[in-house]
Amino acid sequence: MNKLLVICGPTATGKTSLALHLAEKFGGELVSADSRQVYRGMDVITGKGIPVNFKFKISNLKLGAEEIGYWTDSRLKIWLTDIVTPTAPFSVSQWRKEAKKTIDRLLQKDRLPIVVGGTGLYIESIIKNIESIDIPPNKKLREQLKDKTTEELYETLASVDAIRAANMNQSDKKNPRRLLRAIEVGLSRERQSKRQSKEFNYLLIGLIAPKDILFERIEKGILARLEQGALAEVEKLLKNGVSWDAQSMTGIGYRELKPYFEKRENLEVCIKNWIKAEQRYACRQLTWFKKYKELKWFDIASGNWRQEVEILVHNWYN
Numbered sequence: 001m002n003k004l005l006v007i008c009g010p011t012a013t014g015k016t017s018l019a020l021h022l023a024e025k026f027g028g029e030l031v032s033a034d035s036r037q038v039y040r041g042m043d044v045i046t047g048k049g050i051p052v053n054f055k056f057k058i059s060n061l062k063l064g065a066e067e068i069g070y071w072t073d074s075r076l077k078i079w080l081t082d083i084v085t086p087t088a089p090f091s092v093s094q095w096r097k098e099a100k101k102t103i104d105r106l107l108q109k110d111r112l113p114i115v116v117g118g119t120g121l122y123i124e125s126i127i128k129n130i131e132s133i134d135i136p137p138n139k140k141l142r143e144q145l146k147d148k149t150t151e152e153l154y155e156t157l158a159s160v161d162a163i164r165a166a167n168m169n170q171s172d173k174k175n176p177r178r179l180l181r182a183i184e185v186g187l188s189r190e191r192q193s194k195r196q197s198k199e200f201n202y203l204l205i206g207l208i209a210p211k212d213i214l215f216e217r218i219e220k221g222i223l224a225r226l227e228q229g230a231l232a233e234v235e236k237l238l239k240n241g242v243s244w245d246a247q248s249m250t251g252i253g254y255r256e257l258k259p260y261f262e263k264r265e266n267l268e269v270c271i272k273n274w275i276k277a278e279q280r281y282a283c284r285q286l287t288w289f290k291k292y293k294e295l296k297w298f299d300i301a302s303g304n305w306r307q308e309v310e311i312l313v314h315n316w317y318n
């Protein structure tokens with residue numbers, strides 16, 4: 001069966017570095033699974049971490065009218081970063097479509113596809129069959145429901161899909177966007193299910209660190225991005241016509257810096273808010289990935305974790 005290696009976990013754990021190492025050792029190529037890194041020109045704040053010796057090259061592939069490229073040092077390749085402009089909307093359905101095509105091409109060339117990133121829904125869309133992913137937004141329905149309260153939306157969902165409504169946590173019940181989406185899915189298909197994909201024999205590797213070490217790494221990473229030109233990146237995006245309302249600008253880092261650029265808050269406060277937001281995001285990532293019972297965790301604070309990963313991958317792949 002086709003083999004697929006997945007490296008996931010919270011931000012700031014060195015996933016890309018490990019993936020590149022394993023790609024070189026086992027003849028693989030990387031497929032990025034990060035919703036913040038699909039945008040061109042948004043490199044610093046999203047922490048793409050592309051090695052300095054890598055160059056961007058255009059392939060013969062296209063996403064709509066856009067040409068798709070990849071990063072390479074002539075030996076290794078990183079796919080699915082920098083694939084859309086910052087003004088373009090981009091969905092998990094679009095990512096899955098491109099990811100599956102990329103993975104299929106790599107398998108045909110006897111290369112090991114290594115999906116790497118921290119966007120849980122991207123990864124789940126590949127390793128599970130999520131039927132709701134490809135259901136498009138229902139503009140007419142959203143217009144009809146736009147003025148309803150969250151309580152009214154929840155009642156509507158309960159009448160459409162009682163099981164989905166009953167399984168929602170308190171946060172989701174108060175989130176109008178998620179309630180609307182659940183209603184769309186419920187109306188589009190009588191029954192939604194998630195089934196284990198039989199398409200791949202996959203190995204899930206998760207990188208983790210003690211909370212204090214992880215939070216310190218996140219803070220150091222953000223301070224480094226500021227030195228690398230995070231503010232200049234935002235200025236350039238705004239100058240090039242990217243609005244704060246763009247989907248790409250709602251990502252962590254951009255939204256925390258927004259009050260500074262609008263002269264509503266000083267930079268020090270915005271940086272602190274950015275660090276806190278990134279740390280909270282890491283906690284949410286951990287919560288998401290811990291639901292996968294088959295995931296093998298490795299503590300990056302331990303001394304020999306890389307060697308243990310190599311042994312695991314070797315035994316699985318060979």
